Amino acid sequence: MNNFMIGQYGSFDYSKFNRDFKDDFFGIEACLFAQEKDTLNLIKESQEKGFQIGIHFPLRSENIKVRDALFLSQNKKTREEAYKWIQNEMEYLTLVKPAYVLFHYPKPVILDDRVDWSNWRFTDLSEFVYESKYSFNELNEQSEQLFEWLSQKSEQFNFTPVLEFDGINQYVYNTDFLIELLEKYNNVKCCLDTGRLHLQDKLDPNFDAKSTIKKYARFAELIHLWNVQVNEQVVHSHFPVLPELKPEDGWAPIEDYLRIIKQENKNVKILFEHRSDLISDEDLERCYLWVDDILNH
Structure with a gap:
């Protein structure tokens, strides 16, 4: 563990x-x-x-105002403010000496126009833009600037930059531009969030969570591990992963996700991003032991 x-x-x-x-x-x-x-x-x-x-x-x-830095905003001033905010926070974090600093990517989230995103959580309109308004070339260009800048900051402040996928659009899952950036700037890593991946898999008929995990797992520094039940409604968000939570009941196929990750990347870290208060001490221990058995044995 x-x-x-x-x-x-x-x-x-x-x-x-x-x-x-x-x-x-x-x-x-x-x-x-x-x-x-x-x-x-x-x-x-x-x-x-x-x-x-x-x-x-x-x-x-x-x-x-909003939690995430909007470093891919189409507004130049907003982008500049996001970079300045990160710089100021990194200077403060020299006290903490973090192993990594994680940011949501892309931000703003670029949403596929074909999908109903009403069950995706946003706190402000500035946090998302539709794909029809944000071109692939623009994302490629702004992402390259972000990767180059984060790479420099990681050396200056001695941390690993980690980009956690938020909503994932077809630019990310249908092309290899992000793979190329992760290979070019190899000190920048990604984070796969099992709850978000499962939710999008259920909401977006064009998206496949397992193939996306397989595509990006080798670049992952971190997995945010939690479950959510998605049927007619989205319920039990950030529920701890337990073996009895079955995909046929709307839960994420956590064991399948973890076995793909294990095959691609044995060094990934597992953050239990769950509400442990929802379960007993005994079930929390079962959660830890189950995940450990899948990944480490």
């Missing part, structure tokens, strides 16, 4: 830390801390227990 991680979002929650974190885990991913004391507690525990820290951008929650 030395590739396992837990999340701490909003604050450093000691009850969650004491219940969910195990001594042999790799580390903790932190996001949107409201107070400085939470960051100090994270640093303190990391130093005392010897675990690594990952940051789901941004670490600090104050004065933000």
